Amino acid sequence: MSDTSEMVRFSRVLKKYGDHVVLRDLDFTVAPGEFVTLIGPSGSGKTTILRLLMTLERVDGGTIHVGGECLTHLERDGKLVPANEKHLRRMRRRIGMVFQQFNLFPNMDVMQNITEAPIRALGLSRGEAEARAVDLLEMVGLSDKAKEHPSRLSGGQQQRVAIARALAMRPEIVLLDEVTSALDPELVAGVLKLLKDIASTTNITFLCVTHEMQFARDVSDRVMMFDQGQIIESAPPEELFTAPSHPRTQEFLHAVVDRA
Numbered sequence: 001m002s003d004t005s006e007m008v009r010f011s012r013v014l015k016k017y018g019d020h021v022v023l024r025d026l027d028f029t030v031a032p033g034e035f036v037t038l039i040g041p042s043g044s045g046k047t048t049i050l051r052l053l054m055t056l057e058r059v060d061g062g063t064i065h066v067g068g069e070c071l072t073h074l075e076r077d078g079k080l081v082p083a084n085e086k087h088l089r090r091m092r093r094r095i096g097m098v099f100q101q102f103n104l105f106p107n108m109d110v111m112q113n114i115t116e117a118p119i120r121a122l123g124l125s126r127g128e129a130e131a132r133a134v135d136l137l138e139m140v141g142l143s144d145k146a147k148e149h150p151s152r153l154s155g156g157q158q159q160r161v162a163i164a165r166a167l168a169m170r171p172e173i174v175l176l177d178e179v180t181s182a183l184d185p186e187l188v189a190g191v192l193k194l195l196k197d198i199a200s201t202t203n204i205t206f207l208c209v210t211h212e213m214q215f216a217r218d219v220s221d222r223v224m225m226f227d228q229g230q231i232i233e234s235a236p237p238e239e240l241f242t243a244p245s246h247p248r249t250q251e252f253l254h255a256v257v258d259r260a
């Protein structure tokens, strides 16, 4: 199947940890270039969705398609079999992820952090990878930090490097997992502004887990409310935040606003 009108498709996805069912019969799609934010209570399965897409976890049932191609399975003799490591590695290149804890390589400088994967996984020459990194460093406002090591950068700067590193692979999809939760409050707005600029100037598809409701409101094309591994509401932000239709969404948004 090759349906390029969908960048992501979850079909009847089941995910369990032991006996604990985290996602059950989960269906959703994300269109190319769409910015979709996942919100919902702690433990509702949001991060698990990103981890499945990053192939850090395997599904226990159902399938996931990325760009019209099956991520989770391969066809062998007319039957679907779980994808092998080679297939997962190839598919993973289409997807970038930015984590809460930056996850930069501490022993590499900023330039090496950004060029390592394009050289190793895409086979770019060092010159090509560095030219790409120079442009990205300019985009994230860190042109003067190429030779620094991550430990000498602020959290906000480290997260900008992590964003540049993800974009260096020219991914079709970028997954954002609570990217500002480890930042000092004064650094949050700058990183969110950068992401908003990137989202509005590229065709990248974003899937974002965040507790920053104002950001979700500003940047998302669609917000999906999760509860106990199910999508209970999916709507454009202006609709979901102003007139949520599901009582659990109303409750959740009240609780988040009261905490802020």
Ligand SMILES: Nc1ncnc2c1ncn2[C@@H]1O[C@H](COP(=O)(O)OP(=O)(O)OP(=O)(O)O)[C@@H](O)[C@H]1O
Binding pocket: 017, 022, 040, 041, 042, 043, 044, 045, 046, 047, 048, 049
């Ligand atoms: N590796 C794991 N082993 C066992 N249980 C896990 C594992 N990872 C997640 N879980 C459980 O799966 C459920 C969903 O977790 P997940 O991290 O996807 O939720 P979340 O909605 O992202 O929560 P939060 O907003 O707190 O990050 C939780 O009950 C969690 O305890």
